[in-house]
Amino acid sequence: MSQPSSVEEKLDHLQHHFIDSDQQFEASKLGMWIFLVTEILFFGGLFAAYIVYRAWYPELYLLASEELDVFWGTVNTFVLIGSSLTVAMAIRSAQLNQIRGLIINLWITIGLALTFMVIKYFEYVEKFEKGILPGAHYSYEGIAHEKANIFFSIYYMMTGLHGIHVLIGIGLMIWLVFKAKKKVFHSGYYTPVEITGLYWHLVDVIWIFLFPLLYLID
Amino acid sequence: MSGHHISSAKFLWGVAISLFFLTFLTVAVTWIHIPEPWNVVVAITIAAIKATIVAAFFMNLWWDSKFNVMLFLMSILFFLLLVGITLLDTLYRVDPVPSF
Numbered sequence: 001m002s003q004p005s006s007v008e009e010k011l012d013h014l015q016h017h018f019i020d021s022d023q024q025f026e027a028s029k030l031g032m033w034i035f036l037v038t039e040i041l042f043f044g045g046l047f048a049a050y051i052v053y054r055a056w057y058p059e060l061y062l063l064a065s066e067e068l069d070v071f072w073g074t075v076n077t078f079v080l081i082g083s084s085l086t087v088a089m090a091i092r093s094a095q096l097n098q099i100r101g102l103i104i105n106l107w108i109t110i111g112l113a114l115t116f117m118v119i120k121y122f123e124y125v126e127k128f129e130k131g132i133l134p135g136a137h138y139s140y141e142g143i144a145h146e147k148a149n150i151f152f153s154i155y156y157m158m159t160g161l162h163g164i165h166v167l168i169g170i171g172l173m174i175w176l177v178f179k180a181k182k183k184v185f186h187s188g189y190y191t192p193v194e195i196t197g198l199y200w201h202l203v204d205v206i207w208i209f210l211f212p213l214l215y216l217i218d
Numbered sequence: 219m220s221g222h223h224i225s226s227a228k229f230l231w232g233v234a235i236s237l238f239f240l241t242f243l244t245v246a247v248t249w250i251h252i253p254e255p256w257n258v259v260v261a262i263t264i265a266a267i268k269a270t271i272v273a274a275f276f277m278n279l280w281w282d283s284k285f286n287v288m289l290f291l292m293s294i295l296f297f298l299l300l301v302g303i304t305l306l307d308t309l310y311r312v313d314p315v316p317s318f
Contacts, residue, residue, distance in 0.1 A: 025222075026283065033286045037293040044297040051301055052308045058254075070245065077241050085234035088225065088276050095224045201277045205269045211241075212261035216248050 013189040025191050032195045036202050043206055046158050050213060053150055063143050064151035065217040067132065069123065073215035076119050077207065083112035084204045087197045090176075094190035099180055102193065106177050109200070113170045120163055127152075158210055165203045172196045223281035233275045240268050 011021070018024040054061050086109040093101035131139035134156040138149035176193055179185065185193060244264040252260055274280040279287050 022222075029282075030286065033289045037289050040293040040297060041300075044293075044300055047297070048301050048304055052304060055305065055309055070248075074241065074245050078238060081234060081237045081241065084237075084272060084276050085230060088230045088233075089227065092224060092227065092230065095222065198277055201272050204276075205272050208268045208272070209262075209265050212244050212265050216244065216261055218248055218251055218257055 010186060010188055013184075013191075021188055025194075028191045028195055029198070032198050036198060039202060043158075043161065046154070046161065047209070047213075050154050050158065053154060057145070057147055057150070060145045060147050060151055061217050063145055064148055064155075065214060067127065067130075067143070068155075068215045070215050072119055072123055073211050076116050077211045079112050079116045079119070080204045080207050083109045083116070084201050086112065087200045091190065091193055091197050094180075094185050094193045095187055097187040099183065099185065102185065102190075103177055103180050106173050106180065110170055110173050110177075113166055113173070117163065117166055117170075120159065155214055158214070162203065162206055162210060165206075169196070169200050169203055172199070223278055225275070225278075229275075233271060237268055237271060240264055240271075 014021055014024060018027065086105045090102050090105035090109065093099070093105055127133075130142070132152050133139065134153045135149060138152060140148070173196065176196055179192065244261060247260055247264075248257070251257075273290060279290060
């Protein structure tokens with residue numbers, strides 16, 4: 001008589017072209033790291049633009065960053081770091097077979113990500129009402145610098161692209177919640193949680209640089 | 219296996235608290251108005267420390283395969299090449315692009 005199936009290792013997830021779960025997990029993670037490298041270089045182009053223009057117009061950055069609210073920038077930094085913690089907790093729950101904890105941590109992360117986007121929304125609206133719009137649509141008179149629109153073009157491109165990444169992350173985590181509710185994940189297979197976690201932490205790392213570079217210029 | 223490190227909840231909270239503290243620190247140093255260019259140096263240094271903490275202990279690079287660490291470091295190296303070579307041009311122009 002064979003043992004009951006609960007004792008056997010669950011291998012539904014294992015694709016036929018991998019030797020075992022570990023090899024499949026490591027291959028997925030390597031693929032994700034290669035994607036993250038392209039993400040770093042993707043944002044890197046915008047950081048390069050930021051640096052070039054800051055070297056050309058240092059006084060513009062000092063003036064224009066006063067329009068950004070340090071308080072809300074700081075709150076959003078705390079919110080994103082908190083969400084990185086809950087993602088790490090979600091992965092830990094999956095590793096320990098605590099599927100309820102996994103789902104709870106994913107929901108908290110989604111909540112924090114939405115909080116970040118709501119704060120960003122109010123920051124954008126406040127600027128739009130003043131006429132601080134990107135590029136040629138810029139019509140705000142409050143900054144005594146002829147290139148003021150350039151700072152805000154860079155600001156909107158960097159925070160906008162980052163915001164799109166946050167929205168994609170929210171979508172991915174909702175997908176993870178559905179998968180977790182279908183009992184797809186367990187301690188032997190949680191690759192999508194791990195991979196999404198890596199993505200989410202990178203989004204956090206990019207904000208860690210955006211915050212001082214945009215908000216904290218004296 | 220290198221890919222299945224399980225951090226304790228206490229450890230993860232410790233990492234988050236150190237990140238919260240460094241966030242507070244990077245805001246606090248702007249109150250004392252460090253002169254140019256050191257304010258930028260301090261801000262970037264604190265951000266780099268925070269990014270390293272996230273990469274090492276939240277993204278688990280500390281326990282991960284060295285190849286993934288190399289990928290991450292190479293992306294930073296190539297980013298610095300992009301910035302460095304670009305600045306060799308833009309910093310030494312007599313007249314920056316007039317219409318920009």
